[in-house]
Amino acid sequence: MAVAEDIRPTSETLLKVRAPRRPANMGQFIRWALLFAGGIAMVMPIAYMISTSLKWPHEVYNLKLIPDEPTIDNYTYVLEDGRFYWWFVNSIIIAVITTVSNVLFDSLVGYTLCKFRFPGRYIVFIAILSTLMIPTEMLVIPWYLMSQQFGWLDTYWGIMFPGLMTAFGTFLMKQFFETVPDDFIEAARIDGLNELQIWWTVAMPLVKPALAALAIFVFLGNWTAFIWPLIVTNSVEMYTLPVGLSSFGDEADVAWELIMTGAAISTLPTLVVFLIFQRFIIRGVVMAGLKG
Amino acid sequence: MANLILRDLVKTFDRTEVLHGIDLEVADGEFVVFVGPSGCGKSTTLRLIAGLEEVTSGTIEIAGRVVNNLEPKDRDIAMVFQNYAIYPHMTVRKNIGFGLRSSKAPRAEKEKRIEEVATILGMSDLLSRKPSQLSGGQRQRVAIGRAMVRDPAVFLFDEPLSNLDAQLRTQMRLEIKKLHQRVGSTIVFVTHDQVEAMTMADRIVIMKDGYIQQVGTPAEVYHKPANTFVARFIGAPSMNMIPGAVNGGGTLALETGGTLAFDRPLPEGRKVTLGVRPEDLGPGHDNPVIEGKVTVREPLGHETLIYVGTASGEVIAKADGRTPPEVGETVRLGALTENMHVFDAETGEALA
Known part of the structure; x- marks a missing residue:
């Protein structure tokens, strides 16, 4: 009887068949270098912000990354300054309310434009989209006049009203609702749900990634908003964080170490939001084909 | 009684008439299959019965009442869609129970009904799973379960087996037929597959270009085709x-x-x-x-x-x-x- 040849691979044969390791070519090197440079460009401002927040005033214009005499006095000063809490709370209130408002209303309008057939639907959509072409700087004056007429100057409502719904959010949500099959909506209709219930129970859970992406964009946009809150607020108590931080210092000098300290603290909520929504945002942004 | 009567049913999209006066009577407990090539109007007819499209003219009568102006939920129908339409974010239990959301029955009764349906469909041990953890056939069963749980007067099936592979399709065909024998409801089933129509139907409605070509038992349409279209459409080759x-x-x-x-x-x-x-x-x-x-x-x-x-x-x-x-x-x-x-x-x- 013939003995079957042992055809199991040995370590030697495995070594032979393993693909040779490709040497890193020039293109790859350039790609890595660019990515590295990009990474540095991203991290440096944050590093300088933290570095400056740990410096004494006389050291601020010294570009050294590691302070000679690190101090946390700036943090103590900012946190002990009652105004900072006001600004922080103002920013939180405004960012949270506008985020919730956008998530609800942008998706409601996006859903309506996407899933209902009614005369003028296309015109409404184009009209909403066209507002994206108008820069904020152009809108600030009409907003201000409107706020003045309605008595909204120096109020939360005055700060928030332009951003309670956005054309971008509506567009984003409409595009995402396109991915929800009509069968789902019709099945729910047959099952006896009204249109609002269908939107909330069936459609909204299916676009969670988009909602997370929208929530992040809106939260960040409002958290860092500067021009409109600066114009519409008068009293220090109504300032938002960016406006408040810019007021550190006086006409002769800008207290950069305090501004950077406030900025460093104010990044914490955005980090928290990112950590919560991270897994959704990555998926959402990829799906939406948006830049972060 | 849960008979279904279509009288001179016409449907127009913009200015294009796609159904040109459909007349049909479906008896209580009958299994009727609409069959025809793409664009023949079979799915449109089903959607009109379901209330998902508005009737241009004519009447639809379910269990003795005209339902033209009733919302889908008030027509006492349930529909199984081609893509199943089971919600990916809900468990099998929630999906099956979804049809009972608008019901005013006590919670315990609803739960009992879900369990009953799951038992009939052999899905009792899958109730806590999400649709992504189910096979194609199991998903189809969930979709059927969601329709069954409401105990409707008329079941509507819109090409429910199209997305299944050949073997599973044969199996589900048999299961749906057995289910019909068991529950005895009126069923209107739409398909483009004449084998499905022949094997499942009590009566077949063959459609082309928005007209009914012939209505008859599988034997009638096979042995006595009304015209060359029916003769060619039924039977393979x-x-x-x-x-x-x-x-x-x-x-x-x-x-x-x-x-x-x-x-x-x-x-x-x-x-x-x-x-x-x-x-x-x-x-x-x-x-x-x-x-x-x-x-x-x-x-x-x-x-x-x-x-x-x-x-x-x-x-x-x-x-x-x-x-x-x-x-x-x-x-x-x-x-x-x-x-x-x-x-x-x-x-x-x-x-x-």
Whole structure:
């Protein structure tokens, strides 16, 4: 009887068949270098912000990354300054309310434009989209006049009203609702749900990634908003964080170490939001084909 | 009573009329299958019954009441969609129970109903799973479960087996039929697959271009097709069509030569089309119809389909599975007169 040849691979044969390791070519090197440079460009401002927040005033214009005499006095000063809490709370209130408002209303309008057939639907959509072409700087004056007429100057409502719904959010949500099959909506209709219930129970859970992406964009946009809150607020108590931080210092000098300290603290909520929504945002942004 | 009556049903999209006056009565507990090619209006008819589209004119009556102006939820119907339409973010239990959301029954009763349906469908151990953890067949069962749980007067199925592979489709076909026998509800089932229609239906409605071509039992539409469309659509492979004309004395002269004597009255002088199903046409028959050369053989085991090139084009016939004619061999194909169908060449309507 013939003995079957042992055809199991040995370590030697495995070594032979393993693909040779490709040497890193020039293109790859350039790609890595660019990515590295990009990474540095991203991290440096944050590093300088933290570095400056740990410096004494006389050291601020010294570009050294590691302070000679690190101090946390700036943090103590900012946190002990009652105004900072006001600004922080103002920013939180405004960012949270506008985020919730956008998530609800942008998706409601996006859903309506996407899933209902009614005369003028296309015109409404184009009209909403066209507002994206108008820069904020152009809108600030009409907003201000409107706020003045309605008595909204120096109020939360005055700060928030332009951003309670956005054309971008509506567009984003409409595009995402396109991915929800009509069968789902019709099945729910047959099952006896009204249109609002269908939107909330069936459609909204299916676009969670988009909602997370929208929530992040809106939260960040409002958290860092500067021009409109600066114009519409008068009293220090109504300032938002960016406006408040810019007021550190006086006409002769800008207290950069305090501004950077406030900025460093104010990044914490955005980090928290990112950590919560991270897994959704990555998926959402990829799906939406948006830049972060 | 849960009968369904469609009277002169017309549907227009913009200015295009897609259904041109559909009349149909579906009896209580009947399993009716709408079948036809894409764009024939079968799904539109189903959506009109469901209330997902507005009726342009005509009436829909379910269990004795006109439902034209009722919302889908108030029509006492349930629908199973082609893509199942089961919600990916809900468990099987929630999906099945979704149909009971608007019901005012106590929670315990709803739970009991969900359990009952899950038991009938053999899904009791899958209730806590999400749809992504289910196979295609299981998803389909969930969709059926969601429809069943409401205990509707009429079940509507919109091509529910299209997304399943061939084996699973056969299995689900059987399961739906068994389910119908068990619950005895009225079912309207839409498909483009004539095999599904033949195997499941009590009656088949064959549609084309927004018109009903024929309504009948599977045997009726197979053995007595109303026109050439039905004759070709039902049965696989399709019925062979051979042109000819009726001579004096009721004989039929084929364009390819040869005369056939008919025991049925035929309108004299009329141009006709002779229809013979491949399974009724074979070599070595006493009553020869047509002659030609075998071009292709398709062995199926117990029989072999032979494609025969004739003077009026290619015809398909059935030969013995063990000793089929060779490719290139000339064969004379024949059939019993009672298995032949004669259609008007111009209108396509059945003559005999």
